[in-house]
Amino acid sequence: MRCFYKYHAATQLEKTENKMLKTENLTIGYPSKIILENLNLHLEKGKLTALLGINGAGKSTLLRTIAGVQKPIMGTVFIDYNKSQKIIKKSIQKLSKKEIAKKISLVLTEQAITTRLTVKELIALGRYPHTSWNGSFDKEDQKMIDWAIEAVGMNDYAEIPIGELSDGLRQKTMIGRALAQEGDILLLDEPTAHLDLVNRSEVMLLLSQIATEFDKAILVSTHELDLILQIAHKLWLISSSSENKLNQKGKLQNRKLLVGLAEELVLNGELANAFVRPPLYFDREKGNFKIQNKEHKITFFIEGDAIGTYWTKLALEKRGIYSEIRNNKIDNENNLIVKVKRENENSWQWFFEEREFQNLEVFLEFIECC
Numbered sequence: 407m408r409c410f411y412k413y414h415a416a417t418q419l420e421k422t423e424n425k426m427l428k429t430e431n432l433t434i435g436y437p438s439k440i441i442l443e444n445l446n447l448h449l450e451k452g453k454l455t456a457l458l459g460i461n462g463a464g465k466s467t468l469l470r471t472i473a474g475v476q477k478p479i480m481g482t483v484f485i486d487y488n489k490s491q492k493i494i495k496k497s498i499q500k501l502s503k504k505e506i507a508k509k510i511s512l513v514l515t516e517q518a519i520t521t522r523l524t525v526k527e528l529i530a531l532g533r534y535p536h537t538s539w540n541g542s543f544d545k546e547d548q549k550m551i552d553w554a555i556e557a558v559g560m561n562d563y564a565e566i567p568i569g570e571l572s573d574g575l576r577q578k579t580m581i582g583r584a585l586a587q588e589g590d591i592l593l594l595d596e597p598t599a600h601l602d603l604v605n606r607s608e609v610m611l612l613l614s615q616i617a618t619e620f621d622k623a624i625l626v627s628t629h630e631l632d633l634i635l636q637i638a639h640k641l642w643l644i645s646s647s648s649e650n651k652l653n654q655k656g657k658l659q660n661r662k663l664l665v666g667l668a669e670e671l672v673l674n675g676e677l678a679n680a681f682v683r684p685p686l687y688f689d690r691e692k693g694n695f696k697i698q699n700k701e702h703k704i705t706f707f708i709e710g711d712a713i714g715t716y717w718t719k720l721a722l723e724k725r726g727i728y729s730e731i732r733n734n735k736i737d738n739e740n741n742l743i744v745k746v747k748r749e750n751e752n753s754w755q756w757f758f759e760e761r762e763f764q765n766l767e768v769f770l771e772f773i774e775c776c
Contacts, residue, residue, distance in 0.1 A: 454637060474503070485498055508588070526564040551586055574602070706744055708732065
């Protein structure tokens with residue numbers, strides 16, 4: 407029992423030391439509208455936190471406020487700051503822009519990129535907070551620029567102009583510039599916007615690796631729920647609109663920001679509630695959003711290969727046909743049973759009412775004609 411208390415105390419101390427950014431009673435928004443209020447949040451080094459919410463929920467406003475770009479209505483944002491070899495908490499409102507830039511790197515959705523700059527030149531701009539008045543680089547600056555280029559995997563593109571790169575490589579370059587700033591905190595506003603699936607995955611994986619390997623505290627605003635649920639250490643979830651709901655004082659309630667593990671917010675239903683908008687619903691078993699089709703009185707039962715049954719169910723649902731996957735065999739002869747058999751790695755067969763189908767589309771056409 408004593409060992410437990412020692413471990414618990416040590417863990418609590420470590421968590422306190424890991425908090426790179428902290429807000430106290432923070433209220434954000436504009437003079438005419440409060441978006442979120444009484445926020446007491448923190449970001450930990452070595453952790454990737456995802457900021458989720460529908461469009462217009464206030465994600466960008468929160469990022470800009472935390473970064474010191476936009477003033478809060480009330481409350482304070484504190485960051486760790488080195489002073490006389492001691493780490494103290496200091497309000498960003500009391501720091502200069504250059505001092506903030508040494509601690510916080512901000513990557514916004516829309517960046518004004520000079521397309522003639524090379525990858526190396528753009529990443530080098532991240533060293534601005536550390537250079538003297540003439541902007542010249544010393545050996546330490548050059549070392550950090552080279553490290554940032556390598557960290558984001560852009561060595562082969564270092565001398566190529568930004569204008570010649572794909573959107574995915576441009577985004578990696580912007581992340582490289584943020585790393586070159588050498589700050590402990592990275593804030594990114596929808597870094598995967600306009601990217602294809604492969605590049606979205608690569609960017610998200612890169613951010614996850616940067617957080618854990620380089621001990622950075624990362625906050626990323628995103629709509630990539632399927633990806634972020636796999637890599638985020640924690641979620642900041644802005645609840646759905648509470649318009650027309652009054653509090654005890656008779657005033658309209660503002661949105662709330664929920665904090666927790668991704669798994670917790672899935673299990674308690676909060677993630678689904680934040681994005682509820684029929685016919686869209688969140689499938690907690692699969693961890694993704696689906697479109698709810700109207701249920702039919704007739705139910706098809708699917709059994710067999712796990713991969714084949716999953717995609718067969720999805721194909722039926724797209725056609726408004728309700729189905730269930732059963733792991734056990736169904737003895738009732740009155741049930742409509744579809745059996746899916748896997749022939750090899752990339753080939754399946756479908757069996758229904760003593761008929762055999764080698765093609766899913768042909769099977770579906772037969773079902774719809776029945």
